[in-house]
Amino acid sequence: MGGTLNFSIKTETIKGWRLLSVPFIFSLLLLAAPLTMMFLLSFWTQDYLTLDKTFTLNNYIEAATQPVYRLLFTRSLLISLTATFFTVALAFPMAYFISFHCGERKALWLFLITIPFWTSYLIRMFLWKVILGYNGVLNSFLLWLEMITEPVTFLLYNANAVVLALTHGWAPFAILPIFVSLEKIDRSLLEASKDLGDSPIDQFFRIILPLSAPGVIGAALIIFIPTVGDYITPKLVGGTDGLMIANMIQVQFSKANNAPLAAALSMSSLMIVSFISIVFVLFNKKYLRRY
Amino acid sequence: MSNQVEVQNVIKSFGSVKAVDGVSLEISEGQFFSLLGPSGCGKTTLLRLIAGFEVPNSGNILIDNKSMDGIAPNFRPTNMVFQNYAIFPHLNVEENVSYGLRKKNLSKNEKSKMINDSLDLVGLSGLNLRSSNALSGGQKQRVALARALILKPKVLLLDEPLSALDKKLREQMQSELRHLQRAVGITFVLVTHDQEEALTMSDKVAVMFDGKVEQIASPRELYEKPSTQRVASFIGAMNFTNGKILNSGKVLKIKSNILGEFELPMNQISGKPTDENIEIGIRPERIKINPVKTNSKDLIDGKIIDISYFGETTYYKLKCGERSETLNVSTQNSFGQMDYKIGELVKFEVDNKSIVGFYS
């Protein structure tokens, strides 16, 4: 009995792995191996073109102690967290509007929201530079309307510009998951809560918000994790005050010829991001139960 | 008639659950055979074992005396009508019906004749090019039948084929299926949880509980002589009351609170005797209610405590006997039938020949 039972499970395993092994091995070779390699490299030293493979923690010590790296880490986290907060905060009412107030037009609204994001990310971020610049669209528009007498300079080349561009650039990644979680809420629950005496505001905080929490948490992670490592946005609209860790990784890797330090910076940011994400998920664990 | 399908001591488990637990049964050629039981009793698994979609952990399945061990579904002489019909959505009616003919090496004319014949058989003539998305539930059902029957299987397996249809259509399809089976003469094995469906359509019914076959019998035998209390209460309704055996022999003398002393032939009793206790089963329609004034010493006193009206029948709940046991009685509301009120005292009698006993 036991043997034959194992046999049928075994065939499922064989059939499954026969298909999955190809993409899995591909990911092992192109993701796991490079990450491991980067991890190893972060403990080595590079002197121009020669690589010293003796184990050292110097790169990590440098990453942790040098003020410039600490500044870049904290700035990247702050920018990313702020952008995540604003993106989610703006996306929630939008998703709520589509899910609860659009009736038949849901698909149309979702379509309308995604269209602007069919422009490449690179060009969209560049357009923010065009909008916010000294001779840019916004300044020229305001001058034309005679609302200002000379162009304002505080718009571009700072951390705020990066936050603004990111809040714009990642909007659909917040709207869609939140929308999906709102859609999943059984509408009869709302009727039940109303029937049991909830006001619309009670209903929002006692039913809608907790039940859509998985979508909100998902959206926050989907935006936070990649934006910490964003390269394009700070490079285009950040100026020197808005540069982030990814820009430094790139500099260390190419111009400064210090790949081990770049690797250590990459690994450090990966670890910091993972740590914050895990804490964030644990903190919200009670909302992630399956309903 | 020879046995077309033989299931020999088959066991099939999923994880720790034994879905089919040592089932043996035989199905003769040309029979309309039903597997009846509540959901989760293993009837669908048994059907899928016969079709070859599941492999038994132990035991054997034979079709035409040939072991099906290691034979894939596509090489078995069986075809199946799926519960949701499994009509290929990207193919039209004709393409669905002729799906299995591809490897049969037929000329175009032979093929189209076969398609039209099988569509005629299920009453869908002329719908050859209809898109399968445009079919109603009943039509999908017919396409599924035509698609399976065109291959002239030795056994046609039907997995709850009528459960998705509404009541009227279901009743119509029941009689159509029965006629179809007689017309083609193919062995049908039907899985259903609907006892009425099983009784009206089948030549033979296997009742299953918890992965085991409890009784295999003709519909009439199943209803009139159920072998266990579970079968008795699953098929139709049955009153149960306790009795004591007073003697031994070919005809048992039994004393019951309600019925007093009466005789029960051995062939109306199932199970193995343990002690002097016996459970007595009485069908509700085998009890007759009379007005309280009726003069006869064989009648028993009772009181009506509840009435449920169903149109052609009325169900009464009677209270009777020393321990105030309740009995359900059904009466046909035919011409001349008396009506009774709640609280009314009555006298009733039981058709002794219909009483069954189960050793408890």
Place this chain on the structure above:
Amino acid sequence: MSNSGKYLKIFAFSYLVFLYAPSLLLPIFSFNKSQVIAFPLTGFSFQWFETLLYQDSLHQALKNSLIVAISSCILATILGTLASRATTRYDFKGKQVSLTFILAPLILPEIIVGVSLLIVLIQLGITLNVWSVILGHTLLLTPFSIIIMNSAFNNLDISLEEASMDLGENQFGTFYRVILPLVLPGIIASLLIGFTLSLDEFIIAFFLTGTDTTLPVYIWSQFRFPKKLPTTMALGTILLIVSLILLSLSEYFRRRTSRSNNSILEE
């Protein structure tokens, strides 16, 4: 309730304006006569589109991008289809962990994926060319393909496969006659989305491109020259239109899978 609905509606429309503002500049300034990207507009002109015709380095970049996009969307769709079929159809140990791992590039910062791949390629002494970009893009696109194919395979009723086997088809015949036609719209959607994403991808291409510049890398290099801005805007407009067409097509195909398969369940 209706009052809050009104405020929500006002918010929704303002938010929509915010979302559209940058992209709307693309067509506006690509048809604007002036070389300076600023208001007021100076007049209608096709000149910036015309200059695109005479830029050899752009054409080379376009050719590279097409090679990369076509190859990587095909490779990613093959890998994504395999992974999706395995995980939607079979239940086995290690399935969830390995699937999560394959999906990781979806959320990992691209710079980390790019840098780590570059480190390995340099260590192995492999010359960077279109092929290194193709491999990087395949890694990046496979998760998207898995998500699209998952919805196609999840809509595929298992009893259709069983019906085919029951009617005498073997596994290959069942795949060819039932599974493939039913998930084909999903495959097309996956190819189109992969193609579009690859065509737009910058970071991985930036790190792995070597001398075979792709279109986004070319555009990046053009950002340094203010004089070339209108031309870049024109290029951006064309890319936007191409993306719009491709993604509308993919959406059409994606919907077709769910519709045709769902209709079995709708009575």
